[in-house]
Amino acid sequence: MNNIDSITHLRGESIYLDDIPLINGTLFAAAFPSPIAHGIIKQLDLSEAENMPGVARIFTCKDIPSENQVGGIIPDEPLLADHHVHFCGMPIALVVAETRDAARAAVKKIKVVIEPLPVITNPREAQENNELIVPPRTFRLGDTANTWPQCAHVFEGSADTNGQEHLYIETQGAYALPQENNALKIYSSTQAPTAVQRAVSKVTGLSMHQLDIEVIRLGGGFGGKEDQANTWAALCALAALLLKKPVKYSLHRMEDMAMTGKRHPYSSDFKIGLDNNYKILAYEARFFQNAGAAADLSPAVLERTLFHCTNAYFIPNVTATAYSCRTHLPPNTAFRGFGGPQGMFVIEAAIAKAAEALGIPASVIQEKNLITTGDEFPYGQKAESEATACWQNAMQLYDIGSIRRQQAAFNNSHKLLKKGLALMPICFGISFTKTLMNQARAQVHVYTDGSVAVSTGAVEMGQGVNTKMLQVAAQVFSIPASQVKIQSTSTYRIANTSPSAASATADLNGKAVLLACTEILNRLKAVAAEEWNTPPTAIELKDEWLWVNGEKTGWDWKRLVMTAFVKRISLSEHAHYATPEIHFDASKEKGHPFAYHVYGTAIVETTVDCLRGIYTTDAVKVVHDFGSSMNTAIDLGQIEGGIVQGIGWMTLEEVIYDKEGRLRSNALSTYKVPDVYSVPKEIAIHYLATEKDNLAIFRSKAVGEPPLMYGIGVYFALRNAMRAFNPNAVMPFDAPMTPEKVLMALYAATATAAIKPQAGVNII
Ligand code: LUZ
Ligand code: MOS
Numbered sequence: 001m002n003n004i005d006s007i008t009h010l011r012g013e014s015i016y017l018d019d020i021p022l023i024n025g026t027l028f029a030a031a032f033p034s035p036i037a038h039g040i041i042k043q044l045d046l047s048e049a050e051n052m053p054g055v056a057r058i059f060t061c062k063d064i065p066s067e068n069q070v071g072g073i074i075p076d077e078p079l080l081a082d083h084h085v086h087f088c089g090m091p092i093a094l095v096v097a098e099t100r101d102a103a104r105a106a107v108k109k110i111k112v113v114i115e116p117l118p119v120i121t122n123p124r125e126a127q128e129n130n131e132l133i134v135p136p137r138t139f140r141l142g143d144t145a146n147t148w149p150q151c152a153h154v155f156e157g158s159a160d161t162n163g164q165e166h167l168y169i170e171t172q173g174a175y176a177l178p179q180e181n182n183a184l185k186i187y188s189s190t191q192a193p194t195a196v197q198r199a200v201s202k203v204t205g206l207s208m209h210q211l212d213i214e215v216i217r218l219g220g221g222f223g224g225k226e227d228q229a230n231t232w233a234a235l236c237a238l239a240a241l242l243l244k245k246p247v248k249y250s251l252h253r254m255e256d257m258a259m260t261g262k263r264h265p266y267s268s269d270f271k272i273g274l275d276n277n278y279k280i281l282a283y284e285a286r287f288f289q290n291a292g293a294a295a296d297l298s299p300a301v302l303e304r305t306l307f308h309c310t311n312a313y314f315i316p317n318v319t320a321t322a323y324s325c326r327t328h329l330p331p332n333t334a335f336r337g338f339g340g341p342q343g344m345f346v347i348e349a350a351i352a353k354a355a356e357a358l359g360i361p362a363s364v365i366q367e368k369n370l371i372t373t374g375d376e377f378p379y380g381q382k383a384e385s386e387a388t389a390c391w392q393n394a395m396q397l398y399d400i401g402s403i404r405r406q407q408a409a410f411n412n413s414h415k416l417l418k419k420g421l422a423l424m425p426i427c428f429g430i431s432f433t434k435t436l437m438n439q440a441r442a443q444v445h446v447y448t449d450g451s452v453a454v455s456t457g458a459v460e461m462g463q464g465v466n467t468k469m470l471q472v473a474a475q476v477f478s479i480p481a482s483q484v485k486i487q488s489t490s491t492y493r494i495a496n497t498s499p500s501a502a503s504a505t506a507d508l509n510g511k512a513v514l515l516a517c518t519e520i521l522n523r524l525k526a527v528a529a530e531e532w533n534t535p536p537t538a539i540e541l542k543d544e545w546l547w548v549n550g551e552k553t554g555w556d557w558k559r560l561v562m563t564a565f566v567k568r569i570s571l572s573e574h575a576h577y578a579t580p581e582i583h584f585d586a587s588k589e590k591g592h593p594f595a596y597h598v599y600g601t602a603i604v605e606t607t608v609d610c611l612r613g614i615y616t617t618d619a620v621k622v623v624h625d626f627g628s629s630m631n632t633a634i635d636l637g638q639i640e641g642g643i644v645q646g647i648g649w650m651t652l653e654e655v656i657y658d659k660e661g662r663l664r665s666n667a668l669s670t671y672k673v674p675d676v677y678s679v680p681k682e683i684a685i686h687y688l689a690t691e692k693d694n695l696a697i698f699r700s701k702a703v704g705e706p707p708l709m710y711g712i713g714v715y716f717a718l719r720n721a722m723r724a725f726n727p728n729a730v731m732p733f734d735a736p737m738t739p740e741k742v743l744m745a746l747y748a749a750t751a752t753a754a755i756k757p758q759a760g761v762n763i764i
Contacts, residue, residue, distance in 0.1 A: 001481065003634060004467045005217070005460070015216050017173045017189045018250055026175075027056050029239055029249035030103035032093040032110045033259055034085040037121075037328040037661025041083045041092070043113035049095060052109055054102030059094040059239060066205030070230045072195060074133070074295035077331065079203055079234050085114060086293040087330045088661045089259040091231065096239045096247055104252075119661045123288040123325035124267055133291045133324040134299045139306045139589050141378040142317035147282040151273030155357060159270060159349035159733035161342050163290070163655035164263035164335055164648070165665075167673055168461075170219025172260060173250030174233035176240035183210040184237055189250075190229030191221040191459050192499035197491045199230035200237040208491070211237075215489040218461035222645070223334030225461075226499045227297050228260050257666050262655055263335035264301055265290040266342040272350040278360070280369045283315045285346055287322040289332075289339070296331035298324045301339035303433050306589075307379055308340035311347050312387045312427035312599060313366070314375035328661045334501060336645060336708050340428060345712055348424070349733040352716055356723070362716065363423045367391060370425060380590030381429075386599040386625045386690050391425055394601040394623040397686055403605065411724045416611045419618070420721025424602040424713025428706040429594035430503055430696075431582055437498040438579040438595070442512035444473065446520055446571040450558035452477065454516075455487040456509035457497030463704055464634035468506045469513050471630055472697065476517035478541040479557055503704035507595070508577060510697030516575035523571075527564045528555070579695060595695035598706045600624040600688075602643075604713035608721040613743035615721070617647060617714050619682040626687045627701030635700075639685055639707040646711015648674040651718070651736050672738075722746055 008014040032049075046058045061068045061080040071077035081092045093110060097103035120126050148154060174196075175187040184206065190196045193213040201208050213233070218225060232249050239247040251259070266289055273282040287305050291298035302324045309320045320343075348362075355362035370387040377383060394400070407419040431438050443455040454473050460466040466486040473484045487493070498508065521541070529536040532548045540547040546555040555563075565571060584591030605618040620643050629635045652672045656664040665671035691699050718737050722729045722745060730748040734741070 001467065001471060001631060003464050004470055004481070016170050016219050017175060017187055020175060020187055022248065023177060023246045026246040026248055027096045027098060027239070027243065028100040028103045029094055029096050029235060029247055030100070030107045031091040031235065031259065032095065032107045034081060034088055034090040034092055034114070035112070036085065036114050036116055037088040037119045039085055039114040039116040041081060041085060041112060042115050044092065045111040046093065048111070049106040049109040052102065052106040054098035055106045056096045056098065056243060059096070060092070063242065064203055064238060067202045069202055070199045070234055071295060072227050073297065073299055077294035077296070079231060087328055088663065089330050091235070091259070094235050094239060096243065119328045119659070121327050121329060121657055121659065121661050123290040123327060126325035126327050127288055127323045131326040133295045133326050136321055136323045137302060137306060137589065138319065138321045139309070139378040140319050141376065144282045144284050144317045144319040147317040148273055151281050152276045153354060153358060154271065154273045155350065155354045156271045157349065157353050157733065158268060159346045160267045161265060161345050161735045163265045163332065164653050165257060165655060165671055166222045166224030166262065166335060168218065168220030168222060168224055171251040171253055171256040172225065172229055172232050174229070174236040175246065175248040176233070176236035177246045178240050178244050182206060182241065184240060185212045185214065186233050186237060187214055188229055188233040189218050189225060190215060190233065191218065191225040191461060191501055192227065192229065193459070193489055193491050194497045195227060195499060196230050196233040199234045203234045204237055204241050211491065213491045215459050218459060221461040221500070222336050223338060223501065224260060226334040226501045228333050254667055258663050259330060261292050261296060261330045261332040263649070264298065264332040264339065264342065266305070268346045270346050270350040272354055274354060274365070278365045278368050280313065280315045280365070282317040283310065283347065283350065285309055285320045287320070287343065289322060289324045290327055290329065291324045292327055292329040292331040294331040296333045298332065300433060301334065305339035305343040307429055307433060307593070309343040309347060310378060311344040312371055312425040313347065313369040314371040315369065318378040320378065329657055336642070337705050338502065341709050341712060344709055345735065348712055348716060352719065366423055366425060371427065379593065381592045381594060383597065384692065386688065387425055387427060390599050390601040390623045390625055390688055393686065393688060394603055394621065397623060398603050398621040398684070400603060403603065407605070416609065417607055418610055418721045418724040419605065419607050420717045420719065420724060422604045422713045422716035422720060424604060424710050426600045426706055426709045428598045428709065430507065430596055430598060430702040431579060431594045432498060432502045432504060433584070433593050435582050435584055435593065438504065438508060438582060439577065440498065440508035440512045441494050441574060441576050442509060442516045443493055443574045444513065444516040444520060444572065446561055448562055448565050450483060450561050452479065452484045453487055454484060454513055455490065455493040456513060457489060457494045458505045458509040459489050459500035461500065463638060464631065465500065465505050465509070467634060468510055468631060468697070472510050472513045473517050476514060476521055477557070479544050503702035503706065507695065507697050507702055508579070511577040512575050514697065515577055516573040519573045519575060520571060523569050524560055524564055527567060527569055528560060531563070596693040596701065598625055598701050600706060600710070602710035602713050604717040606714060606717040606721050608718060608725065608742060610725040610746055613739035615718055615739070615742065617678070617680040619684070620680045620710055621684040622710060623686045623688050624707070625690050625701060626703065627693050627696050628689055628691050628699040629687060630698045630700035632687065635703045636685060638703045640683055642705070642707030643683060643710050644674050644679055646708040647678055647714050649736065650711050650715040652678060652738060654736055654738060718742070
């Protein structure tokens, strides 16, 4: 089935925050961001700004009626800076004016004097200064210390990954409308309506039941709107409440880039030990997460780094420690994969380092250590593994032998162009790692004309979740898609929602829809059973018709619905779903946190132009564990998009802050994102059908985040191509592998040799 949004998207008729018609009298907000990363506000002069034309009012933290706080996990994030600023871009004041341009013009007239304090941007430096957001966490399996002496080969190193800008096409924003009795309606571009509701409640002092947060859809989220939509909604709410006027703020792209956090950069150390058969016996890792200036979701992201630190491998002895390090950068946040990819990069780097030193392809080590069913993850859960199935299917289906032969022949006949290959197995746990978040609700109404409306806590952000919700309802009732409408997401209809995140939205909300629809269906069947005087088990609904004892009756769906209504049977249901079986004990760091895991293997082929440093991804050929995909078109889109986003993170996208903590890559002219040329020339996806996981909706496994991690393979394929050109290339594990870094790696040794001072010669 097609994505239900495809037609309105194509026609430009889909409604985003900025398409909502404005109410007369709407005012526009713009935040005044701290120009420096760390310091004490000595003076704030608003007078000139206040006198600018069209300015209604300028708000500071002093105007906040309740708490000046938007921190989610830890209350460490003021909405508006009090006297302390701790990142460049931190909102200090909010201008509200008659037009957007007037608000922005007034922002420029605000004057602030800030006494600067030392700025830390490096997570290792923060850790040395004991600047930690939460105490460090350690996951342990077996005993690494006593295993090193048994290892035939031990390698150590470090591996760094950079941040990543979410670059949702729709920037952050909110539109707050005062209602009677101080209630507020807020349209927000958020993945987490309840998080917005809580933050607004805290800041305004209004109870949650006075706050209707509504989301129609987002132009992308990618994790960036899991926690960081709160600020803009709370600012608009504050102004709307105090001015009694509708207030809208949708951020300019450069405001968004400068003021919001990104994927966490990590700096990590690893130590890996293997026996003579290339079995990994022990693995140690230390992760330094660059959290930025406030907790945001960093502690949860940190946890997922540990959960995924051994990727798709079984390693009997593991010690992994992770530090969430406070720096003076905008608070970093959720981003597709949520710390998992950062952990997986490090184990892949460790394997690559071992393979290079041992003179074997990394795939030899990878294959020997794939996790199998019954093996234990370092956090105690036993694997139900599809790792080997994905790997072996990929080898055979895509004929790895012939790929290797073709690449070798190419490399022999080309001097400056070199091809490289990498295999990238993935394993990603599905469920929020916080067990309590794994719950969802759905409200289903069947109207007397037979049409059906479904509300859930799921937020549509382009991932197609509404289409999947619709499929669930249509399938249970056996009615056409046109009979079902998925309503906007609203905290008035569905309360206490988890964010649309963790790849779990379709599973959690889909299961709730399934429960609600099944309940209504059972009532309808009881009505028919009474009418036909048979047990309900004899009743079936097929293609909008009622069947009794295997025979089609003269009743259609509408007649059945109307009959039930006449008999005063409820045609509405509000159902609750909580994932069974999962648990985790953080005091022991052991449990069964995930409903299931998603597996896959990608074969990645690249070509590097060793004269220019530029490269292409020739192919990403995947065998992916879909369970039993309920929508192959949507799932294919998720995989293709994930791969390209992963390639961006690993190769092009370079978030750069200077030593003063100012974002230098602050626009699309200085921050390179994947374009049509970065897309692999070939993406092949093979659907591995694995029908075991009943905790997935209709056994269709979660697909949102896992495919991003195939992109990690591109980094290692590039590395292999570079080694084909220059076996002595100097290549620290330091993603992204930009073309500049390719050139520096390929020619570093030669370049240093060329400028090495000869005895007695001074080079200035
Ligand atoms: N968000 C969250 C997530 O709050 N918890 C998670 O475990 C998670 N995982 C992936 C993406 N977002
Ligand atoms: Mo997310 S990283 O909001 O699933």
